[in-house]
Amino acid sequence: MVEQKESMPLDVWSDAFNQNPYPSFQHFREHSPVHHMTMPDGQTAWMIFRYEEAVAALKEERFVKDPTTFLNEKEPTEQQPHALQTQLFTHHMLNSDPPEHRRLRHLVQSAFTPRMIANLRPRIEAITNDLLDNIEGQKTLDLIDAFAFPLPITVICEMLGVPLEDRDKFREWSNALVEAANNPKQIQQIQPLMLSFAQYIDQWITHRQHNPQDDLISRLIRAEERGEQLTKQEIRSLIFLLIIAGHETTVNLIGNGLLALLEHPEQLDKLKKDQTLIHSAIEEMLRYDGPVEFSTARWASEDMIFYGQAISKGELILIALDSANHDPEPFQKPEAFDITRQYNRHLAFGKGIHFCLGAPLARLEGEVALLALLARYPHLQLAAEPSTFEWRPGILIRGLKHLPIRLNE
Numbered sequence: 001m002v003e004q005k006e007s008m009p010l011d012v013w014s015d016a017f018n019q020n021p022y023p024s025f026q027h028f029r030e031h032s033p034v035h036h037m038t039m040p041d042g043q044t045a046w047m048i049f050r051y052e053e054a055v056a057a058l059k060e061e062r063f064v065k066d067p068t069t070f071l072n073e074k075e076p077t078e079q080q081p082h083a084l085q086t087q088l089f090t091h092h093m094l095n096s097d098p099p100e101h102r103r104l105r106h107l108v109q110s111a112f113t114p115r116m117i118a119n120l121r122p123r124i125e126a127i128t129n130d131l132l133d134n135i136e137g138q139k140t141l142d143l144i145d146a147f148a149f150p151l152p153i154t155v156i157c158e159m160l161g162v163p164l165e166d167r168d169k170f171r172e173w174s175n176a177l178v179e180a181a182n183n184p185k186q187i188q189q190i191q192p193l194m195l196s197f198a199q200y201i202d203q204w205i206t207h208r209q210h211n212p213q214d215d216l217i218s219r220l221i222r223a224e225e226r227g228e229q230l231t232k233q234e235i236r237s238l239i240f241l242l243i244i245a246g247h248e249t250t251v252n253l254i255g256n257g258l259l260a261l262l263e264h265p266e267q268l269d270k271l272k273k274d275q276t277l278i279h280s281a282i283e284e285m286l287r288y289d290g291p292v293e294f295s296t297a298r299w300a301s302e303d304m305i306f307y308g309q310a311i312s313k314g315e316l317i318l319i320a321l322d323s324a325n326h327d328p329e330p331f332q333k334p335e336a337f338d339i340t341r342q343y344n345r346h347l348a349f350g351k352g353i354h355f356c357l358g359a360p361l362a363r364l365e366g367e368v369a370l371l372a373l374l375a376r377y378p379h380l381q382l383a384a385e386p387s388t389f390e391w392r393p394g395i396l397i398r399g400l401k402h403l404p405i406r407l408n409e
Contacts, residue, residue: 012047012395013040019391021293021398022335025049025323034309045316046309047294051327051347053307054319058351060306063298063317064097065354092237094245094296094354101353107223107230108238109357111159111216117360120155124365127154128372135407140383143403147373148254149247152365156246160239161215162204173197174244178397201236216242246358252291252399253282253366258373259389259403260288262382264337271339272378275371281339282366287325287346288337293398295319295350321347322398379408 011017017024028035033050048057057063093104110116128151135146153167176190177197204217212218220235261268261281271277298317303310311317325346326334349356356362373380383404390401 013393018393019387021322022326025320025326028320029323029327034307036309039316043316045318046306046311048317048319049323051324051330054321054324054347055351056307057298057317057319058295058347058354060298062301062304064301065095065101065296065298066097067299067314069097069301090237092234092241093357094241095237098353104234104238105357107220108216108242111219112357112361114360117364120361121364121368123158124151124155124368125372127151128368132372132376138407140404140406143258143405144251144255144400145402147369148251148258148403151254151369152247152250152362155361155365156243159216159246160242161208161213161217162243166200169200170243170247174248175392177244178248178392179394197240198236201239202232205232205235205239242358245356246361248397248399249291249356249358249362250365250369252397253285253362254369255400255403256289256291256398257282257285257366257370258405259382259386259400260285260337261370262380263386267337267339268374272374277339278367278371280341280344281370282363283344283346284337284339284341285366286348287331287341287344289398290322290325290346290348291398292348292350292396293320293322294395295321296396318395319347321350377407381406381408 012021012024028047028049033048033053035047035049037045037047039045048054093101093108096104131147131150135141138146149171150167153170154164157164157167157170173193173196176193205221208215208217208221212221217235217239220230220238223230261271267281271281295318298319300311300313300315300317302313305311325331325348328334330345331341349359349362383406389403392399392401
């Protein structure tokens with residue numbers, strides 16, 4: 001076994017880490033790229049920090065998403081994954097392995113093909129312009145509340161066919177679930193919220209069973225009727241995943257990306273002068289301060305040696321995507337924010353069979369949103385010092401709670 005050097009303690013739940021995780025990431029890439037630690041709930045875990053190991057872990061078939069495949073022979077214990085404590089939303093493709101994963105992904109991927117996403121551009125542009133109209137005349141505002149959140153949640157609500165007026169409920173549910181995913185001790189505390197979320201989705205499944213429309217919920221129900229063997233629990237879980245994942249990535253792509261631009265005015269000027277750079281700019285935003293800090297959970301399905309470390313069956317695996325994206329091996333000058341960066345093989349959307357299904361949608365929404373915002377308000381500025389900004393707690397999502405902006409019309 002390769003000896004681990006732990007000269008720097010790793011407390012990924014501390015405020016200091018939350019504010020700026022990148023010095024810690026650098027340390028562990030250099031000294032302990034596959035790092036063993038104990039989680040707050042007492043569960044042991046391996047955190048992977050370097051790009052090469054991260055890619056290998058994301059593709060490793062022995063790191064599975066559904067731990068019940070090898071844990072169902074014994075009763076759950078505190079050492080087993082906390083995901084087993086609730087079954088309300090767990091039956092979706094992000095928690096499954098082949099062949100189940102292929103079946104579930106196939107049922108929704110038709111809505112996220114590049115062609116289908118490209119057809120959404122006019123509607124995304126219209127929603128964006130409406131949101132910008134709504135903030136017209138304001139001197140300062142919170143960009144997350146006024147723009148970055150409502151844009152993607154509106155898009156995913158329309159795709160699913162659920163009422164837009166319920167979007168604030170989705171935000172409350174999403175925030176609670178994301179924070180609980182990082183702190184298993186909160187699982188019991190949010191049970192009432194999870195139950196109300198499940199009841200809400202079940203009501204819409206029932207409604208669409210009797211009143212089918214041309215939306216994603218109706219399509220999932222029709223797939224069940226065609227003999228695809230989708231259960232109501234699977235439909236509920238897929239809808240849950242699409243609501244949560246369908247807006248979380250884009251909210252934080254817009255927020256983190258705009259912050260990076262405003263902190264690097266020379267890069268912002270480049271984009272203003274040449275809007276064709278928006279594509280490479282979005283990729284650099286995803287790499288530089290990506291919206292998903294750590295991957296979702298995987299578990300070792302057997303005892304193994306992984307890059308010199310002995311990993312035991314059942315141990316939790318977490319991949320630090322934002323750390324891998326700052327590895328100097330694949331990225332020249334990784335701490336530099338460069339919107340003209342080429343060959344940007346970042347891992348913001350993962351790798352392998354679990355590559356983010358909504359990546360084309362997130363990219364399109366980010367491009368449309370940022371170009372429209374800068375066109376309407378070319379002189380916008382930060383309304384506070386970045387050191388005062390509060391980041392959302394936990395290690396799954398990397399995003400600002402608020403982004404105060406001065407529009408300077």
